[in-house]
Amino acid sequence: MASVTFKVWRGDIDGGEFKNYKTDISEGMVVLDALFQIQADAANDLAIRWNCKAGKCGSCSAEVNGYPRLMCMTRMSSLPQDKPIKIEPMKSFPVIKDLVCDVSWNYEAKRRIKKFKPRKPDAADGTWRMQQEDVDRVQEFRKCIECFLCQDVCHVLREHHLHEHFIGPSLLVYTAALEMHPLDVEDRTEDLRKHQGIGYCNITKCCTNVCPEHITITDNAIIPLKERLVDKFYDPLKKILNLFSGKS
Amino acid sequence: MAYTDTLQRSSFGQTERQDSWWIQPLAIFLGFSAFIIYSTWAAFQGDNYHFGPYLSPFYSPEIFGGSSHSLFGPKPGWWPLWLPFSPAFLILWVPVGFRLTCYYYRGAYYKAFWGDPPACAVGEPRKKYRGEASFPLIIQNIHRYFLYLALMLIIFLTYDVWNALWFVDPATGQKSFGLGIGTFVLAANVILLSCYTLGCHSLRHLVGGFTDKFSGSPVRLKTYQCVSCLNKRHMFWAWMSLFVVGFSDIYIRLCAMGIWTDWRIL
Numbered sequence: 001m002a003s004v005t006f007k008v009w010r011g012d013i014d015g016g017e018f019k020n021y022k023t024d025i026s027e028g029m030v031v032l033d034a035l036f037q038i039q040a041d042a043a044n045d046l047a048i049r050w051n052c053k054a055g056k057c058g059s060c061s062a063e064v065n066g067y068p069r070l071m072c073m074t075r076m077s078s079l080p081q082d083k084p085i086k087i088e089p090m091k092s093f094p095v096i097k098d099l100v101c102d103v104s105w106n107y108e109a110k111r112r113i114k115k116f117k118p119r120k121p122d123a124a125d126g127t128w129r130m131q132q133e134d135v136d137r138v139q140e141f142r143k144c145i146e147c148f149l150c151q152d153v154c155h156v157l158r159e160h161h162l163h164e165h166f167i168g169p170s171l172l173v174y175t176a177a178l179e180m181h182p183l184d185v186e187d188r189t190e191d192l193r194k195h196q197g198i199g200y201c202n203i204t205k206c207c208t209n210v211c212p213e214h215i216t217i218t219d220n221a222i223i224p225l226k227e228r229l230v231d232k233f234y235d236p237l238k239k240i241l242n243l244f245s246g247k248s
Numbered sequence: 249m250a251y252t253d254t255l256q257r258s259s260f261g262q263t264e265r266q267d268s269w270w271i272q273p274l275a276i277f278l279g280f281s282a283f284i285i286y287s288t289w290a291a292f293q294g295d296n297y298h299f300g301p302y303l304s305p306f307y308s309p310e311i312f313g314g315s316s317h318s319l320f321g322p323k324p325g326w327w328p329l330w331l332p333f334s335p336a337f338l339i340l341w342v343p344v345g346f347r348l349t350c351y352y353y354r355g356a357y358y359k360a361f362w363g364d365p366p367a368c369a370v371g372e373p374r375k376k377y378r379g380e381a382s383f384p385l386i387i388q389n390i391h392r393y394f395l396y397l398a399l400m401l402i403i404f405l406t407y408d409v410w411n412a413l414w415f416v417d418p419a420t421g422q423k424s425f426g427l428g429i430g431t432f433v434l435a436a437n438v439i440l441l442s443c444y445t446l447g448c449h450s451l452r453h454l455v456g457g458f459t460d461k462f463s464g465s466p467v468r469l470k471t472y473q474c475v476s477c478l479n480k481r482h483m484f485w486a487w488m489s490l491f492v493v494g495f496s497d498i499y500i501r502l503c504a505m506g507i508w509t510d511w512r513i514l
Binding site: 013063065066067068080083086088091092093094095102105131133134153155156158159160161162163164179180181182184197198199200201202203204205206209210218219223224226227228229230231234235237 | 256462
């Protein structure tokens, strides 16, 4: 059993500092286990948000050695233990206390995205028919657990704090799931350009790299949405062709 | 108090990351810089770009030029005297534009050259950020037009591989079938460039990504799946094709200069 030092950020919205804690690590432990031990032994008032401890609720997002991760899915054996392990809250959101952030902005921004608007029912009983090949693409997006690690690592939010102008990768995945849904008839391209700031994304793929559900956020959600915007706003040839084919 | 008022901003390069995050952007910076310097130099040379049946991909198609590969004869009379001429000038802007506006390359060079950001979760050099939402980077949306031209180049480069199979006997002047190392180099070049170009994000959109309904269109679905398959390894194809297109020019150039010998297999 090895003794490992943790530097855990302690504080609230007014500021804080890193505090050192030592705890014993045994085989199979994850970072969240170690923090539970610290909470039990040395820091009873340490605030941590967690729920499932199985990488499915998306609650225990934090930065482990400077990289956004789910604490419950980060094995201690994957981290160098010869120097202190730094644990801090996500940087794209205001801190409430210690490792707990106020992520409410994500839900408010999500509410502003145009809702699912299905076409008229296919059958007289008010139901629809969909083929598997039509929903294959959007099923990937449904894996999102709203851990907001992608929002945390996105430099547009993290460094430039453009929350007012850009909804971030997580909500672009949500928008893609609606926009590419075979039943949906709503058009969100104008909003994506004007209000949700998809143009701010410069395709660094950091969001894809940190996604614990391995959603290919940039290639499968953001870039296809960007291409749909090109169709509508930036492709004169397409506009001319649409004019002749009678499409709007 | 606004939601973001208490958020902190990192200074340039500031991070708590303990891994060697700087290696990837540095490698990309060095790789791109080496290619840009070499390709610019090679384009300005205007000679040693063809050898036997081989034509350097930097110069293909040779619209005007002094070699037997030229489509419309030598340098045109209307070309301004004060402007240096090289057949590469007429064509190299197409692959350059295609790669410059490519989604993979954009993400890579924004990090490596602009530090926007230098790496994930690492502080940036500038406070202001406009991304691709406004001028000048909004121009990146032109990518699909470069794609159309790049697809045409693939046809010409494939034709160059065909030409690279027919060698002229210096004694008789007769053309005969043959295989040289250069034939394989040019074939590898066109295969890798095809894998890169056919895996383009814009092409993926144009062949099927634009629609929400694949059922009832099996050909469209299959095409979309094929492009998506190549697209998954777009970064790999981007680097491999970049390396081999540069090597193809080096190979032909060194053969033309008499430094390397083109070994004939057949």
